[in-house]
Amino acid sequence: MTARTFEKRRVGRTDLQVTTLGLGGASLAGIFSAVPAEQARATVSHALDVGINYVDTAPQYGLGRSEHLMGDVLRERREDVVLSSKVGRLLKPVSAAEQDKGNWVDPLPFNQLYDYSYDAVMRSFEDSQQRLGLEKIDILYVHDIGVATHGVEGNKPLWAQLAGGGYKALRELRDAGVVKAIGLGVNEWEVLMDAFQLGDWDVFLLAGRYTLLEQTSLDPFMTTCVQRGSSVVVGGPFNSGILVGGDKFNYAKAPDDVVAKVRAIEAVCREFGVPLPAAALQFPLTHPAVCNVLPGPRSPQELDGILGWWDAKVPGELWTTLAAKGLLAPGTPIPGGTA
Template sequence: MAARTFEKRRIGRTDLEVTTLGLGGASLAGIFTGVPPEQARATVAHALDAGINYVDTAPQYGLGRSEHMVGDALRERRAGVVLSSKVGRLLKPVDAEKQDKGAWVDPLPFNQVYDYSYDGVMRSFEDSQQRLGLKDIDILYVHDIGAATHGVEGNKPLWAQLASGGYKALRELRDAGVVKAIGLGVNEWQILMDAFELGDWDVFLLAGRYTLLEQTSLTPFMTTCIERGTSVVVGGPFNSGILVGGDKFNYEKAPDEIVAKVRAIETVCREFGVPLPAAALQFPLTHPAVCNVLPGPRSPQELDGILDWWDVKIPGELWTALADRELLAPGTPIPGGTA
């Protein structure tokens, strides 16, 4: 397969440049549905062959499985690839009958322990290096801190860990050149506004909150990113599948009002002869803060489908029509102006 020539965008004020399409490593680890290891490794290799240069993984994904498989695929092809992983969870060995598998099919034999402290961040980073079998991790995200994962009260002591030590660890790793960029990887933009109060960040991985269906993070979050020189990687561009024909939104069955909005968006796309998933995949990149869109295919074949959507040429008039019908939030950047 011939490699495409993807546009590249810079991560914050760093020297890192990522292709505007990336590869997310959660689905590869078998969330809800099992993925054979050879298929997962082949998907990573297929992405690199296509010209994608950004791969994201995390200790949580398959409780270590994703990092092992991503490392296998990258170990002989590390040059030129931007790799991110995450901190905030330590993996502890556990007997099978005591394991909390969550939504993972056939995870590795560990349970996760949340730890956002200085020592926890350093330990997590070193553990990820071991699982990946790689010395260099380019981007390190703080994973799933916030009320969405821990509840309002449960998050308070964990945030205190990050504020009192975890952020210091990340800064030390970045300042020493051990990692090139630091950020947070979460599903809620509000916690990222709190993160700005701790200090400077290079990039945030925000899932589901700046998509064709939902632009709740537009202001003040995305505008603050522009002011602070922080990039945004958009995860979950299909909002858990509702934008590719599924029935889930935010990992649960979509409510009627969401289904109705999706149908209205799809009607506009049909008028312009554009598949809804193609519009969903490309939409986030119309915002100047966004450097990358990060879908999570499970196989080379699924990745080929995503690449087909990526290649669809979308007329600027489609975005204008969505704005005119109030299907985009006011102020959403679109080619030629704002909604």
């Protein structure tokens, strides 16, 4: 298979260069529905075959399953691939009766324990190396810290762990060259403003908050990233599926106001002959902070569908029409200007 040529963008101020399209590893681990192991590995291989050079995984995904599956492929094809994983959860072996599977179908036999302390960050990193079977992880994200996951009171002691030692561990790993970039991987932008108070970060993986449907992170977060030289990887570009014909938004059934906005955006896309998912995939890249868009296909066929949307031509008038109809937040960068 002939690899295509993707644009590459720099990660923060590091030497890392990532293709603007990446591969997320959550769906491959079987969230909501099962994904056979061979199919998951074939999807990773296909992504590399077509020229994608950035893949993301995490201990949480399938409770270790995603890291194992990605490692199976990357051990044979590690060169020139940028790999990210995450810290903040340690995996504890449990019996089937004790296990909390959450939304994972057929996860590995572990429960997760949140811990953002210095020792836990170091252990989590080493555990990920073991599960992947790889020595090198390029980007390390702090995973799911914030009130959306833990609540206001629940997050306070966890944030104290990060501020009191976890950030120091990440800095040590980066300063020693063990990892090349550090950041946070979350579903809420507000906690990332708090992170800027702790120090400097290279890249943030933000899911769902800077998409064709929602630009709540535009200011002050995205503008601060430009000022501080931090990049953004846009996870969840389809907002849990609502932008590809599904009914979920933020991992739950979409409320009526969200459905109505999606229909309005879709009507504009139809006017210009552009598939809604194509517009959703391509939208984030106009922002100068964004280095990568990270969908999560479950199969090589789904990835091929994404590539079709990626290649679709989107006329500039589509974006200006969305802006004129008030379907993009004021100040949103679009080709040729802002909304």
